[in-house]
Amino acid sequence: MARRVTTRRRLIVTAIAWVIAFLIFFPILYTVLTSFKTEGEAVSVPPHFLFFHWTLENYIEVNARSDYFLHFWNSVVISVGSTVIGLAIAIPAAWSMAFVPGKQTKNVLMWMLSTKMLPPVGVLIPIYLLFRDFGLLDTRTGLVIILTLIDLPIIIWMLYTYFKEIPGEILEAARMDGAGLRDEILYVLTPMAVPGIASTLLLNIILAWNEAFWTLNLTAANAAPLTAFIASYSSPEGLFYAKLSAASTMAIAPIVILGWFSQKQLVRGLTFGAVK
């Protein structure tokens, strides 16, 4: 809004906003700080905020004591794998619904969305038993399959809303200029679709990285991604806050950074195009 505001008012509003933003962010900041403390300083009362003995020991310990890198890699494989497979299935589907809509397109879209409304606990037992019988429990393959299926509706919806915005006239223009179907797809549509596909990829990796129902229920030592690995810190074993913080910082840093880049897509993706 281009209304003029007095500097004084702006100063006050800015101060309030910064204080609130800082408070909301504080738990994350404090975790990062704690990850550089010794275990003794991590539990001391009153707490240390900046003036403590900074150390990298916890990061070394977490990596040495547990197979941290394995769990990190599991997270990468599961989130990227399920997203890429999901995109491979969803791009043709969203493409055809956006460019060759039929009478049933709207119903198909709504039905796809309705599968997302199914609470996971409603199919927990069959999935668990099927996974047991097919040897998929605690495997990355199993998790990639599940996450692909639960993410598919969101991927299709996001892509659909992006593809829908590509104007059909541009195709006609290309055709008038003598472009064939192949040229149309390669040189006209693809460049226009790439940003949408990239945003979908980004948001979906974030959602899959943080998924914490199936990853907790279907994995043990081998395929556990970071969500499940961090959950193993829930049993109190003496002094461990600093190590928990180090493990947490490493687990959330990549995705929080990715997330900051995807703010706009987040709104569109998670509201299924209802708010833009």
Place this chain on the structure above:
Amino acid sequence: MATKHSRAAARLMISPAVILLLGWMIIPLSMTIYFSFLNYNLVIPGPHNFIGFRNYYYFLTDPAFGTALVNTLVLVAGVLLITTIGGTLLALLLDQPIWGQGVVRVLVIAPFFVMPTVSALIWKNMFMNPVNGIFAWIAQSFGLQPFDFLSQAPLFSIILIVAWQWLPFATLILLTALQSLDSEQMEAAEMDGAGPVARFVHITVPHLSRAGTVVILIQTIFLLSVFAEILVTTNGGPGNASTNLTYLVYAQSLLQFDVGGGSAGGLVAVVLANIVAIFLMRMIGKNLDA
């Protein structure tokens, strides 16, 4: 451009997705329905007899179900209350001209990207712990007794944790909606002599109501299935004090190995989610001009 040929191609392109989602919906769900009528426990060998609606009867009359249902609703309502009111206020604040708006936005949004197990454990250990948590330290410095959040008010504590995770989502969506508000309409109202309160009530609120409804419905879908936060903080306890429907079904299925009872419970959860889903789908469907 829709020729017969392209229609056939379109159908072919969409079929993998449809087949997969159809399978994903029908196979496990019909298995759940089937199991829910059986006397089936993983640790009790022998045939799984058909026992009609007895699993439902046991599940619905179990006092734990009543507690879990109430907890589920309180959890959803509590988080919704905090996130929608807080989110609206925050969105209004961030919509003002402020210095460093980009950074402020980034800080406010960050909690949404923290995985549930991490945020639950951070809050449990470093903030709510009655001995060395930050809240205990704050209480002590005011000369108060530290409060043991997770054992004395477990559900409330979980609501706080989950609300912290979802506040950014509500804020971001409401802010996006606010920014699409037509500033000319605002200026016109101002020129016509509408004060700030009148402008807020008659222009901003109606404009936000749609986004607000979307926020409420989508959050409800996710909040009905809160699981990880409960698992790593209280394990549903003490007693059943912080057990929601999702956690109850999990406990019955994977901790007590009661496939029949767990399936019946799972279907109760499905019905509950569907009630919300119907409203949400209608909202989204209206926006779809396909």
